[in-house]
Each structure stands twice: as structure tokens, then as C-alpha cells.
Amino acid sequence: METVSTNRSHGGTQGVYSHASSATGTPMTFSVFVPDHAPDAKLPVLWYLSGLTCTHANVTEKGEFRAACAEHGIVFVAPDTSPRGEDVPDDEGYDFGKGAGFYVDATQEPWTKNFRMRDYIEQELPRLIAAQFPVDMARQGITGHSMGGHGALTISLRNPGRFRSTSAFSPIVSPLHCPWGEKALTGYLGEDRANWREYDAVALIEDGARLPDLLVDQGTADNFLEEQLKTPLLDRACREADMPATIRMQEGYDHSYYFISTFMAEHVGWHAQRLKA
Amino acid sequence: METVSTNRSHGGTQGVYSHASSATGTPMTFSVFVPDHAPDAKLPVLWYLSGLTCTHANVTEKGEFRAACAEHGIVFVAPDTSPRGEDVPDDEGYDFGKGAGFYVDATQEPWTKNFRMRDYIEQELPRLIAAQFPVDMARQGITGHSMGGHGALTISLRNPGRFRSTSAFSPIVSPLHCPWGEKALTGYLGEDRANWREYDAVALIEDGARLPDLLVDQGTADNFLEEQLKTPLLDRACREADMPATIRMQEGYDHSYYFISTFMAEHVGWHAQRLKA
Numbered sequence: 001m002e003t004v005s006t007n008r009s010h011g012g013t014q015g016v017y018s019h020a021s022s023a024t025g026t027p028m029t030f031s032v033f034v035p036d037h038a039p040d041a042k043l044p045v046l047w048y049l050s051g052l053t054c055t056h057a058n059v060t061e062k063g064e065f066r067a068a069c070a071e072h073g074i075v076f077v078a079p080d081t082s083p084r085g086e087d088v089p090d091d092e093g094y095d096f097g098k099g100a101g102f103y104v105d106a107t108q109e110p111w112t113k114n115f116r117m118r119d120y121i122e123q124e125l126p127r128l129i130a131a132q133f134p135v136d137m138a139r140q141g142i143t144g145h146s147m148g149g150h151g152a153l154t155i156s157l158r159n160p161g162r163f164r165s166t167s168a169f170s171p172i173v174s175p176l177h178c179p180w181g182e183k184a185l186t187g188y189l190g191e192d193r194a195n196w197r198e199y200d201a202v203a204l205i206e207d208g209a210r211l212p213d214l215l216v217d218q219g220t221a222d223n224f225l226e227e228q229l230k231t232p233l234l235d236r237a238c239r240e241a242d243m244p245a246t247i248r249m250q251e252g253y254d255h256s257y258y259f260i261s262t263f264m265a266e267h268v269g270w271h272a273q274r275l276k277a
Numbered sequence: 278m279e280t281v282s283t284n285r286s287h288g289g290t291q292g293v294y295s296h297a298s299s300a301t302g303t304p305m306t307f308s309v310f311v312p313d314h315a316p317d318a319k320l321p322v323l324w325y326l327s328g329l330t331c332t333h334a335n336v337t338e339k340g341e342f343r344a345a346c347a348e349h350g351i352v353f354v355a356p357d358t359s360p361r362g363e364d365v366p367d368d369e370g371y372d373f374g375k376g377a378g379f380y381v382d383a384t385q386e387p388w389t390k391n392f393r394m395r396d397y398i399e400q401e402l403p404r405l406i407a408a409q410f411p412v413d414m415a416r417q418g419i420t421g422h423s424m425g426g427h428g429a430l431t432i433s434l435r436n437p438g439r440f441r442s443t444s445a446f447s448p449i450v451s452p453l454h455c456p457w458g459e460k461a462l463t464g465y466l467g468e469d470r471a472n473w474r475e476y477d478a479v480a481l482i483e484d485g486a487r488l489p490d491l492l493v494d495q496g497t498a499d500n501f502l503e504e505q506l507k508t509p510l511l512d513r514a515c516r517e518a519d520m521p522a523t524i525r526m527q528e529g530y531d532h533s534y535y536f537i538s539t540f541m542a543e544h545v546g547w548h549a550q551r552l553k554a
Contacts, residue, residue, distance in 0.1 A: 008498065009535035061534070064341050067542070221285065257338070258286035265344070 001132055004029065010066035011036050016056065019128060023120035024083035025113055030125065031056040032133055033066055033076040042136035044275035045075045045129065046268065049121065049144030049151035052180070053099045055080050059145070064261035068268035074275065075135050076268075079125055081147065083114040095180050096187055102175070103151035104199050106188040115188060118199075122155060141165035141271035145260055146229070147172055147180070149216075153201035153234075157209040165274035167215035167267050169260050170222055173234035174202040180228050205237040214238070214245040215270050217263045219253030278409055281306065287343035288313050293333065296405060300397035301360035302390055307402065308333040309410055310343055310353040319413035321552035322352045322406065323545065326398065326421030326428040329457070330376045332357050336422070341538035345545035351552065352412050353545075356402055358424065360391040372457050373464055379452070380428035381476050383465040392465060395476075399432060418442035418548035422537055423506070424449055424457070426493075430478035430511075434486040442551035444492035444544050446537050447499055450511035451479040457505050482514040491515070491522040492547050494540045496530030 004016040012035035021028040037043055046069070048059055056078045059065070069076045082088075082101035089110040091097035101117035130137045142163045144152035149171025156166040175181020176196055185196045197203035218231045225231065231247060238245035253259040281293040289312035298305040314320055323346070325336055333355045336342070346353045359365075359378035366387040368374035378394035407414045419440045421429035426448025433443040452458020453473055462473045474480040495508045502508065508524060515522035530536040 007531055007533055007535035008496075008529040008539075010539045014535055062338050064344070064538075066538075067341070219285075252285040254284055256284055258284035258291055261341075261343075262285075262287045 001128060009033070010070045012066065012070050014060065014066065016060070021083070021120055021124060023116045023124045026083040026085045026088060028080055028083070028120065028125075029056055030077065030079040031060040032078075032129070033069055034133060035070040035073050035075070037073060037134060042134055043073050043075045044139035044141065044272070045077060045135045045137065046271050046275075047121075047140065047142040047144075047152070048076060048078045049103065049142070049148030050078065050081050051144070051146030051148045052081070053094050054148075055099075058257065059260070062257035062261060063264055065264050065268055068265040072268060072272035072276070074268060074272055075133060077125075077129055079121060082117060088114045091187070093183070096184050100147065100184060102147060102184045102188060102199070103155065104185070104188050107195070108188060108190050111188050118155075121151065122159065139164060139275045141167075141275050143167040143169070143267055143271070144171070145169040146224070146255065150175065150201065153214075154199055154204060156211060157201060157204040158198060160209070165271040166211050167270060169216075169263065169267070170218050170224070170229055170255055171201070171216060171234070172228060173230055174200050176200045176203060177230060177233060178228045202233050202237045205241050205243060210241065210243050212244070214243070214247075215267065216245065216247045217250055217267070218247070219250050219255065219259045221252050222255040222259075224255055278405060286310070287347045289343065289347050291337065291343065293337070298360070298397055298401060300393045300401045303360040303362045303365060305357055305360070305397065305402075306333055307354065307356040308337040309355075309406070310346055311410060312347040312350050312352070314350060314411060319411055320350050320352045321416035321418065321549070322354060322412045322414065323548050323552075324398075324417065324419040324421075324429070325353060325355045326380065326419070326425030327355065327358050328421070328423030328425045329358070330371050331425075332376070335534065336537070339534035339538060340541055342541050342545055345542040349545060349549035349553070351545060351549055352410060354402075354406055356398060359394060365391045368464070370460070373461050377424065377461060379424060379461045379465060379476070380432065381462070381465050384472070385465055385467050388465050395432075398428065399436065416441060416552045418444075418552050420444040420446070420544055420548070421448070422446040423501070423532065427452065427478065430491075431476055431481060433488060434478060434481040435475060437486070441554075442548040443488050444547060446540065446544070447495050447501070447506055447532055448478070448493060448511070449505060450507055451477050453477045453480060454507060454510060455505045479510050479514045482518050482520060487518065487520050489521070491520070491524075492544060493522065493524045494527055494544070495524070496527050496532065496536045498529050499532045499536075501532055
């Protein structure tokens with residue numbers, strides 16, 4: 001692991017790091033915020049998965065999470081959204097290929113070699129974080145935005161007990177039922193929709209996966225709400241499964257970091273309550 | 278005035294606007310955050326002047342001021358740092374010409390036509406803000422970063438009584454005594470250093486200008502501290518003039534928005550105390 005940069009911020013260290021990933025076969029870059037802490041202390045970890053077109057940098061610069069993470073003593077990890085590099089295949093659209101890994105392990109060519117973001121986020125990066133940072137991996141939470149909200153929900157639903165807390169900002173709740181999901185999952189996983197269900201939060205709940213609870217914020221002025229995000233499908237799935245979920249429609253807010261940053265401190269506090277209980 | 282964009286954020290509206298400036302002879306873009314407020318309410322205003330290479334966008338995206346401004350009911354205005362456009366003269370360096378207006382009215386060619394940032398910030402933009410936004414111009418505060426900290430200090434010192442509160446993040450305290458200042462003021466104002474003194478916070482204090490008080494934060498790990506910013510010169514000038522000033526050296530912090538955002542809420546609170554007294 002190489003240190004790209006460190007900056008002192010909000011009583012802690014905001015770092016950016018890179019490493020050679022065996023999962024993706026490429027260098028991968030991620031950011032970690034570590035609040036000041038007692039020597040030998042192991043802090044809870046909050047994972048943040050980013051949305052389409054983003055790298056680690058968007059939330060690191062615009063997310064307004066550091067004050068709350070410092071207050072609660074929580075490490076914040078922000079990975080990239082796909083493999084990068086000239087040799088990595090890509091698509092002309094912003095919503096498939098680089099910047100759009102969808103947190104899946106691709107089974108279709110030419111994507112199988114590099115597009116293994118599920119393996120990277122579920123297996124490889126946690127091992128690296130556990131080895132290199134002062135974290136208590138028994139106390140992990142996960143959140144994310146849009147495609148990253150989809151990532152947070154599906155990874156948490158597939159790994160019961162790993163995360164003590166799960167939340168999302170404007171998540172894609174069902175790739176099976178939106179153009180972004182249909183394009184990406186057809187491309188990465190092929191035409192058989194049965195193979196998509198483990199990458200679909202609503203389908204996972206329908207198929208029996210459960211979380212102890214869930215916090216979702218969704219802006220009512222979000223241009224993607226109706227066609228792509230479809231929050232009501234998640235609300236219905238949770239109700240039908242009798243799974244506790246706090247799904248809040250936030251009046252007038254859109255899909256941007258102006259929205260995310262508004263509710264970030266509240267999400268960090270919500271995770272802290274569960275991670276430090 | 279045209280609205281470029283508005284986003285709901287932190288219980289208010291973050292807008293970006295543009296207008297044809299008579300001071301600079303160019304279109305100028307600026308951002309304004311307006312917290313939700315009672316109908317007919319007039320809110321205090323905090324001006325934020327940005328540093329070298331910045332536009333309105335840097336602090337708007339990375340400044341972390343909105344939560345505090347919403348809490349205290351303060352409008353936050355962030356102008357650009359120079360005129361822009363293909364017809365505007367420029368310099369190859371990042372520290373002169375576009376993105377580096379230094380908040381002066383140029384007297385040297387080819388800069389006189391467009392580089393009138395003092396006139397723009399002191400006269401034209403306040404009139405526009407007063408006419409277009411729900412602000413109480415009897416309650417203004419001013420702050421800024423680096424070149425913008427220089428702007429905030431000098432504008433406030435030259436206009437006694439206009440600002441109820443003045444602060445700065447890592448300001449250039451004396452353009453007369455640093456390479457950035459020498460290059461820019463020679464270029465905009467000519468060789469006669471007597472003409473620079475009204476654009477130098479330390480010189481203005483030496484020449485008798487006073488503020489009721491002052492808050493300055495400066496990182497000790499700031500690469501520009503020793504050669505360009507020279508905080509001790511301001512500290513000495515304030516002591517010799519018996520002018521109250523809180524100048525804080527912040528251990529380990531650098532020149533970036535990771536530093537600014539850390540102390541932004543505290544500055545907003547400091548201004549709020551004086552603007553709402």
C-alpha cells in the first residue's frame with residue numbers, strides 16, 4: 001500500500017492510498033479518514049460506496065463526514081467505483097464500465113478480468129484496511145449513494161452479521177427494474193435475470209435476506225427518483241418482509257452532494273449509535 | 278442577474294448566479310447560500326473571498342459552511358477571484374492574472390480595463406446582493422483564505438464600520454513582503470510601493486487603520502507560511518497598534534480546504550456572535 005496524500009482535518013488524518021489489487025488486476029485508490037485516538041485503540045469503521053462516475057475523491061472532498069466521524073471516533077473508508085487504467089475495458093456511457101462497477105463480479109467478457117468489485121469490496125479491501133489501519137472489524141457499518149447505495153444494501157444483505165448498521169442515500173433499490181441496472185447487469189452478468197437477484201436489494205429481501213434495521217434518505221426533487229431509484233419498491237419490500245426500515249423522503253433535495261452532505265452527519269450519528277452500543 | 282443553478286442544502290438554498298459586471302467589463306459568477314427564513318426577514322451576510330486559482334466553486338463545494346450558516350441564519354456570499362473570458366489578459370503563472378485578481382483596482386496596462394476587483398467587491402457586488410437577496414447590509418462580516426484572507430483584511434481595514442466582524446484563514450498578511458504580493462502588485466499597480474500600502478493589511482494597520490477585533494487561523498504545516506503568508510508580521514502589527522486580534526497557529530494543518538473546512542463552523546459562529554449582537 002502506498003500513501004498518495006495525507007492532510008490534517010477535523011482533528012484527524014484524511015489519507016488517500018493506492019495498492020495493487022489482486023481482485024481487479026489493477027492499481028486501486030481509496031481514501032481513509034482516521035480521527036485522533038488513544039494509542040492501541042481500535043475504532044469502528046464506516047464504509048461509504050460512491051455512485052456512478054465517482055472516484056474516492058467526490059465524497060472525500062464534498063461529503064462533510066469528517067466533523068461527525070471525529071466526534072464519534074469512527075474511521076471512514078471510501079473506495080473507488082471501478083477498476084481504472086488504459087488496459088481496462090470501458091463503455092461510451094457514463095453508466096457502464098469505468099466509474100460504474102455496480103459492485104458486482106462480472107461473468108461476461110470482456111469484463112471478467114477486471115470488473116470484480118464485489119470481491120474487491122467484500123474481501124480484498126477489508127483485509128487491507130484491517131491490516132493497515134487502527135480499526136475494529138467487529139464494528140463495521142456501511143452506507144453509500146445511488147449506485148453505491150445499491151452496493152451498501154446488497155453487500156450488507158448478502159453478509160448477515162458483518163455490518164452492525166446499514167444506511168443509504170438515494171440508493172438504486174432494484175437494478176432489475178431500472179434502465180441503469182438493466183444495462184449494467186446485462187453487460188456484466190448476461191441475460192439471465194435469475195443471476196441478478198443477489199445484486200438487487202429488493203430481490204434479496206424478497207428471497208429472505210434481512211437486516212436488523214435500515215436508514216434511507218431520498219430527495220423528492222431527485223431527477224432519477226422515478227425512473228432509476230424507485231424508493232417505493234424498497235419501502236414495499238421492507239413492509240412485506242416486516243423488516244424495520246426508516247425511509248425518509250426529503251422535501252426539495254436532489255441527487256447531488258448538496259443533499260448527501262446535508263444528512264451525512266445524521267447518518268454518521270445513526271451508525272455510531274449502533275457501532276458503539 | 279441570471280440563476281446558473283440552485284440546490285437545496287442544509288435547510289436552505291445554495292445558488293450560483295452570474296451577471297454582467299460594469300466594474301470588470303465581463304460576466305462574473307458568484308455563489309450565495311440563503312438559509313430558510315421567515316417571509317420579509319433580512320439576514321446578516323458573511324462574505325468569503327477565495328484564494329489563488331479559485332473560483333466561487335471551491336468553497337461552495339468544499340467549505341463546509343452551510344450547516345453553520347443555517348444554524349445561525351446567515352447568508353454566505355462567495356465571489357470569483359478575477360475577471361474571466363477569452364478577451365481578458367492573463368499571465369502564464371497561477372499567481373497573476375486570471376484567478377489572481379488580488380482584490381485591487383489595476384493602474385497598469387493591460388490590466389486596467391478588467392482587473393478592478395476592489396471596485397467589484399467593495400461597490401458593485403454589494404449593491405447587487407442588497408437588491409437581489411434577503412440581506413441586512415447593516416450586518417455584514419467578511420472572511421477569506423490566503424489571497425482572499427488578504428482581501429478580507431484589507432477591504433475591512435479600508436472601510437471602517439462597514440463590517441461588524443472580520444476573520445481570515447491563512448491570509449497573505451503583507452503583499453509588500455512576499456513574492457506573490459511583489460509579483461502581483463508590481464504588475465497591477467506599478468513599481469511605486471507607496472501605492473501598494475492600501476492593499477497591505479500590515480501597512481494599513483501601521484498607517485492607522487483599526488478593526489475592533491480579528492480572528493485568524495493559520496496552519497503550522499502550511500507550505501506557504503514562511504515565504505508568502507508571514508503571519509508573525511500581522512501579529513506584530515496588531516500588538517504594536519494595540520489592536521485586539523486572536524491569531525491561532527493550528528498544529529499540523531496545511532493550506533488546503535481540509536484545513537479551512539475544519540475551522541469554518543467556528544468562524545461562522547464567531548461572525549454570528551458579532552452580527553447578531
